[in-house]
Structures are given as structure tokens and as C-alpha cells.
Amino acid sequence: MNAGSAQSIPYWNTLAKIWAAAVGAFNPVEGIRARAMTVQGWISGDDSREIVRTALSLGENPTIVEVGVFLGRSVAMLAGARSMRGSGKVHCVDPFDCSGEEYSMPFYRAELQASGASTVETAFLGNVKRLKLEAWIQVHKGTSSDIARRWTAPIDLLMLDADHSPDGALAIFEEWEPFLKPGGMLILPNTKVGKKTPGHDGNRRIVDETLRAPRFVEVRSVLSVTFARKAA
Numbered sequence: 638m639n640a641g642s643a644q645s646i647p648y649w650n651t652l653a654k655i656w657a658a659a660v661g662a663f664n665p666v667e668g669i670r671a672r673a674m675t676v677q678g679w680i681s682g683d684d685s686r687e688i689v690r691t692a693l694s695l696g697e698n699p700t701i702v703e704v705g706v707f708l709g710r711s712v713a714m715l716a717g718a719r720s721m722r723g724s725g726k727v728h729c730v731d732p733f734d735c736s737g738e739e740y741s742m743p744f745y746r747a748e749l750q751a752s753g754a755s756t757v758e759t760a761f762l763g764n765v766k767r768l769k770l771e772a773w774i775q776v777h778k779g780t781s782s783d784i785a786r787r788w789t790a791p792i793d794l795l796m797l798d799a800d801h802s803p804d805g806a807l808a809i810f811e812e813w814e815p816f817l818k819p820g821g822m823l824i825l826p827n828t829k830v831g832k833k834t835p836g837h838d839g840n841r842r843i844v845d846e847t848l849r850a851p852r853f854v855e856v857r858s859v860l861s862v863t864f865a866r867k868a869a
């Protein structure tokens with residue numbers, strides 16, 4: 638290929654793979670994160686590193702649920718960590734239809750178009766396969782309430798990144814939080830302090846109004862993401 642000409646997507650994917658393998662050999666958190674960054678999404682800084690560390694820190698065979706997985710960037714962080722630990726399952730809840738609150742839907746549609754895939758589900762499954770994470774995930778296609786209605790298992794780590802409207806985020810929190818084990822970890826993205834886009838600040842409101850002792854402990858934010866432990 639001539640110098641200065643555009644390189645193909647497979648070329649960049651191969652380079653990204655080599656880079657992730659080289660980094661991962663020296664630093665597992667950076668390796669998992671580097672692979673996750675090959676998936677389109679929004680969480681990218683120290684918050685992504687903390688998600689990886691949190692998933693790595695869980696005990697044997699944990700049940701992880703992420704509500705709102707989109708193209709799979711954070712799934713790559715969670716499942717990548719569990720693949721390295723050798724046990725656990727990441728349950729992935731999403732209708733895969735670019736739905737959500739008013740504010741976010743145009744962004745979802747734009748990202749899907751940029752991915753080149755025809756559906757969110759195809760893109761998500763393609764990313765999971767490319768990253769060799771199939772054995773570490775289980776897909777639950779549907780809205781939060783559809784899936785929560787049939788859910789029974791206690792959860793070790795719960796990440797809620799779906800509908801970000803105040804009413805939508807609160808409904809999802811109330812659907813899933815009862816399944817979180819005492820001592821289990823909760824992860825809420827899109828909670829940056831001071832960033833309150835009206836209609837898109839549902840998780841931030843949960844942090845401000847609900848994530849406090851005695852119900853939650855060890856509440857801390859890293860960039861755009863809040864981490865908390867449900868009191869034991």
C-alpha cells in the first residue's frame with residue numbers, strides 16, 4: 638500500500654490485536670482494557686480500568702449482570718477480566734434496538750451506522766466472537782423489565798448502563814438491586830459530578846439520592862463511573 642493511503646479496517650484490527658497482546662503480557666488490566674477499546678463505546682479512561690479491576694477482584698464463579706450492553710465495550714471489560722480469572726458469567730441484557738431515552742437514541746443510531754453492522758445484535762455478537770469471549774457471556778435479549786421479571790439468581794456484580802432518564806434509570810435500579818447480594822458491587826456509568834444533562838441524569842440522581850450508608854458503602858466515583866458496595 639502506498640505511503641499516506643488509507644489502511645483497511647482489518648489492518649487496524651490486526652494492529653490493535655498485536656498492541657493489546659503486547660500490553661497485556663506486562664499488565665493484565667491494560668491488556669483487557671486495550672482489547673475493550675477496540676469496541677465502540679464511551680467509557681475509556683481510568684473508569685474503564687476500575688471496571689476491569691472490579692471484575693478481576695470478584696471471587697470464584699461470580700454472577701455478573703450488565704443491563705445495557707450496546708456494542709459490548711463494557712462487556713469486553715467485564716468478560717475479559719473473568720476470562721483471565723477463569724470463572725464467572727456476564728449476563729448481557731439489551732433489546733439491541735437502539736432504544737432508550739430521547740437524548741441517547743441519535744448517538745446509538747450513529748454508532749451503529751459507524752460500526753458498519755446492520756443491527757446492534759450482529760455488531761455485539763461479532764465483537765464478542767472477535768475477542769473470544771463467547772464462553773464468558775450469556776445474552777438475554779429484551780428490555781430490563783422483560784428480563785428482570787423472570788430473573789431469580791443472586792448477583793455479585795451489577796452494572797446498570799441502559800435507560801438514563803431519571804424515571805427509566807430508577808425503574809431499572811429498582812428492578813435489579815434486590816438481586817444484588819449483600820457485599821455485592823454496583824457500577825453506575827454516566828454519573829460524572831456536575832454533569833447533569835436534563836433527561837439523561839438518571840444514574841447521577843441515584844448516586845445522589847440512594848447510594849449512601851447504611852444501604853451502600855465504599856461509594857466512590859472514577860471519572861464518569863460510580864462504584865459502590867451493597868452493605869453486607
Ligand SMILES: C[S@@+](CC[C@H](N)C(=O)[O-])C[C@H]1O[C@@H](n2cnc3c(N)ncnc32)[C@H](O)[C@@H]1O
Pocket residue numbers: 677678679680704705706707708709710711712730731732733734735736737738745779780781782798799800
Ligand atoms: C449507553 S448504552 C450502553 C453502553 C455499554 N455499556 C458500553 O459500555 O458500551 C445503553 C444501551 O442500553 C440499551 N437500553 C436502553 N433502554 C433499555 C432498557 N430499558 N433495558 C435494557 N436496555 C436498554 C440501549 O438501547 C443501549 O444499547
